[in-house]
Amino acid sequence: MKTVALTISPLIVPASLNDADAADFRAYGDLNRLVCDEAVGLPDLAPDAAQMLPEWQDSTDSIDIGFVARVDDRIVGMVTLSFAQEADAHAAEVDLLVLAEHWGHGVEEALMERAEEEARARGRSLVQIWSLHRPEEADRMLVPRTGCGRIPAIALSDLLEARGFVLEQVERNSEFDLRANPEPLRAALADALAFAGADYRVREWMMPTPPELREGFAAVQARLSTDAPSGDMDFVAEEWDAERVVRREARLTAAGQAVSVVAVQHVPTGELVAYNELLIAADRSGVTHQFGTLVSKEHRGHRLGTIVKCANLLRWRELMPLSAVVSTFNAEENRPMLSINEAIGFVPVSYAGAWQKKA
Incomplete structure (x- = not known):
């Protein structure tokens, strides 16, 4: 050498x-x-x-x-x-x-x-x-x-x-073809909404998050650092509040990026218990990236992951008709989320290895 x-x-x-x-x-x-x-x-x-x-x-x-x-x-x-x-x-x-x-x-x-x-x-x-x-x-x-x-x-x-x-x-x-027939998405969303029942309702917005939802959105985003499967990767439990939500969204939108959020609210408590984010750069014909996606542990088993994913993909087709594909990363051990992705049409295109070492 x-x-x-x-x-x-x-x-x-x-x-x-x-x-x-x-x-x-x-x-x-x-x-x-x-x-x-x-x-x-x-x-x-x-x-x-x-x-x-x-x-x-x-x-x-x-x-x-x-x-x-x-x-x-x-x-x-x-x-x-x-x-x-x-x-x-x-x-x-x-x-x-x-x-x-x-x-x-x-x-x-x-x-x-x-x-x-x-x-x-x-x-x-x-x-x-x-x-x-x-x-x-x-x-x-x-x-x-x-x-x-x-x-x-x-x-x-x-x-x-x-x-x-x-x-x-x-x-x-994995990638999802936004130009594919949307009927499977609509059918999966309808089935999931019926299964989840009246205790859950869908909330959706474009960033910035409405002021009345910031605290709830902060709480569910904090769960991403602790509830998402991460093997033995040592991730700190992130501290979130409404101000951090505002800071993050200012950074995301500063360069002309657009972000759609679909969340599920637990009606009896008013808490946001699941969410999905889709982001695109200033070039609205480019690749869409799925950012955070989470269902709080206490509310899993109600098909909330299917709801937020399908609802946001359907919404995105209308918001960003020039974007052809959505890209997302999921842990290989996260079988529930991978099963949702596979069922609605995501296909693997590459893999990432997560490495760690004591400094």
Whole structure:
């Protein structure tokens, strides 16, 4: 292996993508999409620079930092870290962005070393990272500690194993064709609504969330960090209130993104007990991303997951007629949610591995 002379410098977070110091952040957005395209042929899995910038500029709930690797003046890779700001958070989430042409020259090792050093310097005891994989068989298949799902070994997984990371979980990335016949969705929604009964009613809105629903939406969003299957990945219990809902939605909509929320309200208590989010970038003809989806543990078994998914997909067809596909990730051990997806027409297109290591 021939090593190269690297310089690694902090990623500058500009006030605007039009500023003189914004070139590296724009390059970050481009590289993010190129890596996803190279890994699984799905560049739209990655947000662009405009979508990411508001998140990086607001450090209230999470601090994001990055480092840029160069050979001479040419960018050959980047690594980013995200630090949740809850008092008991002790993990750093890492994303390594190095194209195949730059692997094998020390770039990936140097960036990972820098990321792990930074995690330790900030007092984090765990480092977490995700790898993307095509839906194909290979000579060596990797099975996570959950025992659910499998992914083909790739250069990134080899690097992570060599550095002591453990594959904790596999997630399935599925897509739904928004141009398919909507009648199966309508039938599934009608059946689920009848099964759930009068104790549950559907609420729907476009972000920003109406003021009277913010506290309830905060409560159900907080459950996502604790109720969603995550294997042994150590995720902090997120702290949510109405103000955090407002902050998050300001970040999401700042770059022209649109988000539809369909929730289920438990009529006897007035609590929101399930929700589904669909998001699209300013380009309304692009891929739609399913963000949070959750049914509170106490209310599972009433087909609320089917209700929020089907209702939002039907609503989205009318709101965003130019978007052709919805992309979503679900843990391979989350059989109830995968069964809903499969029944209404989602098909697997890629997989992700969730890795963890003591810093």
